[in-house]
Amino acid sequence: MAFNKKALLKPFKNIFVLILFVFFIWMLFFDANSWLIHRELNHEIDDLEAQKEYYKKEIEKDNKALKKLNNDEGLEKFAREEYYMKRDNEEIFIIEYEDSLKTKDDE
Structure with missing residues (x-):
């Protein structure tokens, strides 16, 4: 089975096939609307769609927290837990466990 270069290049002798081939290559790689840009x-x-879904979930979570x-x-619970606020006739004792404390090695 001999490899024949003339048979391989025969379609490119037709000017229409040659123009079509050049046009295809141009549209695939070099044009402003090329396949690479579309990809x-x-x-x-x-x-962006993935980010949109993430932010929708975050908005739902924040809306639940606002409710x-x-x-x-709910407001009193948030103030007590986050800002350690108390009523006038109360005392707050904060108990921290050794494994929950940050050390210099953890930072």
Whole structure:
């Protein structure tokens, strides 16, 4: 089975096939709307869709937290847990366990 270069190059002797081949290569790689650019844009769209879903979930979580803070009990619980606030006639004792303390090695 001999390799024949003339048979391989025969379709490129036709000017229409040659122009079609050049046009295909141009559109695939060099044009402003090339396949490579479309591929990059599709990847970027996928990444943005993933970010959109993440932020939607975060918004839902924040809305739930806001609903809890709208009533007095939720607001009081948040103030006590986060800012260690207390009523006038109360005392607060903060108990920290040894494994929950940050040390110089942990930082």
